[in-house]
Amino acid sequence: MTGPIIAVLCVLVFGAAALIGSAIRIVQEWERGVVFRLGRLAGTKGPGVQFIVPIIDRLQKVSLQRDVIDVPPQDMITSDNVTVSVNAVAFYRVFDPAKAVVDVRDFRQQTFQLVQTTLRSVIGQSELDQLLKDRDSINHQVQHLVDVATEPFGVKVGTIEVKDVGLPQSMQRAMAKEAEAERERRAKIIHATGEFQAAQQLRDAADTISGEPAALQLRYLQTLTEIAVEKNSTIIFPVPIDIFTALQNVLTSVDGRSARGSE
Secondary structure, three states, rough: OOOHHHHHHHHHHHHHHHHHHHHHEEOOOOEEEEEOOOOOOEEOOOOOOOOOOOOEEEEEEOEEEEEEEEEEEEEOOOOOOOOEEEEEEEEEEOOHHHHHOOOOOOHHHHHHHHHHHHHHHHHHHHHHHHHHOOOHHHHHHHHHHHHHHHHOOOOEEEEEEEEEEEOOOOHHHHHHHHHHHHHHHHHHHHHHHHHHHHHHHHHHHHHHHHHHHHHHHHHHHHHHHHOOOOOOOOOOOOOOOOHHHHHHHHHHHHHHHHHHHOO
């Protein structure tokens, strides 16, 4: 009789220990425990050591940590009929564990689907230039729409970022040509502006020199000094006609005196 009694006692002890163990739950600091009593919501517990009624209660843990959803690349069509491949990342956290467990079957999958479909809808209403240049506006618009949709089941979407936008090869070549043409246009404008400014400076210099004849002579001498550096150069230096006139007058005067002297 002793053996069966000991076996029964052992079973009772182990059963009681298992029952007590099932009544104790440890909830971490970043978690909350949603308690269901006979299938009905009984409240939220945590963090720390929590006690539930075995068999009657069931505790489901929900993390309150900030989590991330990675949206893989998917083909989308912009409002100007350009096919692009877009991937994104969304950051969210649960702020109401009871709603996240009761109102939806899988709040993470639900949030992922909302981010994916909302991103497709917003990009479909945007042009390619807006997608490339004003990405912050698109991120904010998608985040606002998704956050409004996830709030009823206790999920807060904090940030949604478009990570990469893939363009077709034909569109990449067209954009490269456009960028090259834009750079050439700017180079021509800069060159033309420089030519215009140089012409204005030359005109001002010409006006200054034309008002001062001596300045023109000094400019001749300066030019002669600059080109005389090369010893193998042949220099043709223009002489003002006034010099020849003065020299001719001197020679005429000398000839006239010589003629009178011979008489």
